[in-house]
Amino acid sequence: MAAIGFENVGKRYPDGTVAVRDLSFEVAEGELVTLVGPSGCGKTTTMKMVNRLIDPTSGTIRLGGEDIAAADPVQLRRSIGYVIQQVGLFPHRTVLDNAAAVPVLMGRPRREARKRAAELLELVGLDPAVHGPRYPEQLSGGQRQRVGVARALAADPPVLLMDEPFGAVDPVVRERLQTEFLGLQRSLHKTVLFVTHDLEEAVRLGDRMAVYGQGAIEQLDTPSTVLGAPANPYVADFVGADRALKRLSVTSIEPDDLEQPPTVRLDDPAPRAVAAMSAEDVRWSVVLDDAGELHGFVFRDDLEGLGEDGKVRGAARRMEAWVPVGAPLKQAFSVMLQHDAGWVAVLDGARFLGVLTPALLHEALRASIGAAEEGTERARVTVESVSAAAF
Numbered sequence: 325m326a327a328i329g330f331e332n333v334g335k336r337y338p339d340g341t342v343a344v345r346d347l348s349f350e351v352a353e354g355e356l357v358t359l360v361g362p363s364g365c366g367k368t369t370t371m372k373m374v375n376r377l378i379d380p381t382s383g384t385i386r387l388g389g390e391d392i393a394a395a396d397p398v399q400l401r402r403s404i405g406y407v408i409q410q411v412g413l414f415p416h417r418t419v420l421d422n423a424a425a426v427p428v429l430m431g432r433p434r435r436e437a438r439k440r441a442a443e444l445l446e447l448v449g450l451d452p453a454v455h456g457p458r459y460p461e462q463l464s465g466g467q468r469q470r471v472g473v474a475r476a477l478a479a480d481p482p483v484l485l486m487d488e489p490f491g492a493v494d495p496v497v498r499e500r501l502q503t504e505f506l507g508l509q510r511s512l513h514k515t516v517l518f519v520t521h522d523l524e525e526a527v528r529l530g531d532r533m534a535v536y537g538q539g540a541i542e543q544l545d546t547p548s549t550v551l552g553a554p555a556n557p558y559v560a561d562f563v564g565a566d567r568a569l570k571r572l573s574v575t576s577i578e579p580d581d582l583e584q585p586p587t588v589r590l591d592d593p594a595p596r597a598v599a600a601m602s603a604e605d606v607r608w609s610v611v612l613d614d615a616g617e618l619h620g621f622v623f624r625d626d627l628e629g630l631g632e633d634g635k636v637r638g639a640a641r642r643m644e645a646w647v648p649v650g651a652p653l654k655q656a657f658s659v660m661l662q663h664d665a666g667w668v669a670v671l672d673g674a675r676f677l678g679v680l681t682p683a684l685l686h687e688a689l690r691a692s693i694g695a696a697e698e699g700t701e702r703a704r705v706t707v708e709s710v711s712a713a714a715f
């Protein structure tokens with residue numbers, strides 16, 4: 325059974341504005357569906373009809389199979405998490421009490437609600453001991469958004485409605501909040517409707533994304549399919565000509581994408597490292613520390629300058645350009661640019677897995693686009709010719 329079901333839902337405001345017409349779609353349990361489209365296309369109206377902040381003028385909305393028209397709106401709202409851009413925290417209550425607000429309203433003992441709230445603050449990356457006693461105005465914008473998410477999760481609702489929750493923060497914080505939220509969602513499996521006007525956010529977060537035209541959904545499918553096979557010219561235009569670039573956000577780095585350059589250890593004697601690099605005919609090598617974790621890299625020329633008694637440590641340079649495996653290709657590309665590096669190290673936790681170069685990145689991207697066009701998994705696509713020229 326679908327967690328949320330829309331059947332021929334329409335909303336005409338009293339002034340005659342038709343905000344949405346004849347919407348029919350379903351959201352599965354544990355699924356995150358993003359709603360994206362231009363301003364005024366009806367995204368917020370769609371969302372607010374689910375918790376009955378707005379009532380539809382036609383059609384039926386079901387939650388867990390039950391028609392919400394029959395539900396008590398106040399009870400309904402308490403059972404649905406709601407996160408909005410202007411977080412709406414109570415200014416005169418502490419962060420901890422803000423996070424505990426909904427369970428308290430639902431009649432749970434205050435002490436129990438606060439305990440849960442503290443756990444949730446921790447879950448969203450805030451230290452309950454440090455941030456819990458503060459007031460909302462003593463937090464940064466990003467921290468306030470985190471409190472908003474914690475508060476929405478506090479009553480453990482199966483369904484979350486999120487309306488531009490990360491819209492008010494700068495792009496760097498926004499990306500971090502998205503990553504954290506994705507991690508959270510992987511363990512919580514909430515059913516989520518997420519409104520955004522940011523295509524990249526919709527692509528990155530959605531299991532599926534609904535692309536809105538005026539008051540109607542033009543395509544509802546996985547981000548890969550929407551980008552790879554837009555349903556009609558409107559969607560193609562909306563996702564834009566630079567679809568390939570946007571795919572950078574949805575394509576994650578896999579171990580198979582990586583190259584394995586020679587590695588040497590910090591305490592290896594320089595002559596031995598030089599010999600190993602000569603044997604492989606490479607000019608540089610990745611340097612690992614005793615624990616096998618990334619330290620940086622070293623040039624063969626520099627090692628040769630150290631003499632017979634030298635150790636790799638004497639010429640090794642630190643490497644800051646790294647990304648975790650599973651991160652989007654876009655992150656690898658941006659780290660490369662930021663460090664002006666010809667490669668980035670890819671780590672699994674602290675463990676060094678390999679490196680990604682611009683050519684490999686291009687190859688992974690091409691494979692991903694090819695897979696979307698064919699509707700197959702990326703692993704099954706082979707790339708015949710690659711060139712770094714596009715970078």
Ligand SMILES: Nc1ncnc2c1ncn2[C@@H]1O[C@H](COP(=O)(O)OP(=O)(O)OP(=O)(O)O)[C@@H](O)[C@H]1O
Nearest residue numbers: 337339341343362363364365366367368369370521
């Ligand atoms: N209370 C209202 N009375 C009349 N028209 C309204 C009302 N609320 C929204 N509308 C109109 O309904 C349409 C859809 O609005 P809605 O807020 O759902 O769009 P949206 O896609 O969420 O837009 P945005 O991205 O700008 O928030 C718009 O034309 C809007 O002007």
